[in-house]
Amino acid sequence: MSEPSSDKNTVLMEKIVSLCKRRGFIFQSAEIYGGLNGCWDYGPLGAELKRNLKDYWWRKHVQEREDIVGLDGSILTHQAVLKASGHVGGFSDPMCDCLLSKARLRADQIPAQSGTIWWFTGATHAESGWIVTRDYAVLAKEGEDENKARKTARQYYAQFLSDKQISPKTLDLTGERSESVTETTRFNPENGSLLTEPRAFNLMFRTQMGASSDENDENAIAYLRPETAQSIFAQFKNVLDSSRVKLPFGIAQIGKSFRNEINPRNFTFRSREFEQMEIEYFCRPEDGLRLTDEWLEARLKFYEEIGIPREHLHIVDIPDGERAFYSVKTYDIEYEFPFGIQELEGIAYRSDYDLGVHQKGSGKSLEYFDEETKERLLPHVVEPSAGCDRTALALICEAYDEETVTDDKGKEETRVVLRFSPRIAPIKVGVFPLLKNKPELVAKAREVQKLLTPFMNVFYDETAAIGRRYRRQDEVGTPFCVTIDFDTLGENGDDLKDTVTIRERDSMKQERIAIRDLRGYLLDRIL
């Protein structure tokens, strides 16, 4: 994102958030109680949008393929599963932040140091009268000059200055005292600055299961899953034994996951509760890299089909050293959000790491027996893992458009349109009687509504002028609107009897179509 446009993008994002609330796409969770940090609720239209996205994903990747089957795993997860996967042990280490450099350090890796601690209670700047009161300390190791400690302290206090022109050197320190110390781990070895208290950084939500459970009962601990993948690996053998699947094959899952993010940000983009759409595609080791590339193409095609063009996506081939340690190859698919280019999906070739750790953890064989080659092997896996909420947000951002339209009198106005692909649009068609005070028009419109309702989400509206009703639907992305007028009733001859106007959202063009052809016309365009 280029620097000059960032203000514009912030404004754009604010408009999108505002539209989402106004029209019932996305609300803040528990808003009437002040909101719950990092949690969001989908309103009536958002729920439809997200459902359409998930349904299309499921249809394309599970129902229309013979090689992928579905799974719907429990959210509460056995602690043994997450111990085996590395989620419990891996990132539960307490971390400290350096108060000066803001570096984050693992508490257990800070070397014990000895020397003199120089404590301060604050700093003042005589000339401006500026004052700060805040405890701080610097460790001067044996042989180090105490003036170095004071210099470090001035740098620390200087960060609170509102006037950045003031030199740290001109600050006077207050409340100085010193004490000698041995074997302390509370100071940054790099610069001697005091660290924050160690804090646990495991991002998993932990809970206790069972009526008699208490916090001290280790066996009662369960976790909300931090990703949907693990239940697929844990159920690998059951799926294999019950479904007659043959390599290569995939297990797909859509569901909620939970991470106690330090810092939720960017509307729904980074939430503490989020939904994933994941496939674990199992294969022979020699096919892994090829399939990773094939999945990348398949997923890009999917995004194209739901209305996110290739030009707005970025593919990042994660280089050696930046991938997770178990991954042989990883692509990130990123989207150009108004707040920056951010990840929608990761496609990771994870080798046999996952099945390996669960085989080891459970003591059960997770090997696959190949009938043709009479060979036993632990399959490798390619994982296309997409964020559902992120994709829904990308769909809204991509669809949002403001258009200047000029009416017959030459008056200009702004039309806000969500240009959703018809297949994911929350409402597929609006049905309107031209006038609401003509009972024949209303009755006919209700008939048309009833005709279409079993096949798609239809919205009936009879209030306000017809143009207003069109604009209302533009703003929520409804691709088609059908209007019942006097021609429909046969007032201008039998040729037009039982025909309606159908108005297309993007072009605002209208055409006349027989009611009996409506269903087919619409279904052709929304599937």
Next chain:
RNA sequence: GCGGGUAUAGCUUAGUGGUAAAGCCCUAGCCUUCCAAGCUAGUCAUGUGGGUUCGAUUCCCACUACCCGCUCCA
């Protein structure tokens, strides 16, 4: 987690230490033959909790949430 900012109606904004204003939206009625028409009427707000004060939406403090910049994101 750190630093900065913000919080008034569904939305966008006024304003005030003493009855909180407008436009848009929405609802109802009248009217209305295809792109936010008109008239009339109506609903709805000072984020939460403290403090100062006779009185706080306004001043102060804390909290919560959101936004921006860092940080973090297995």
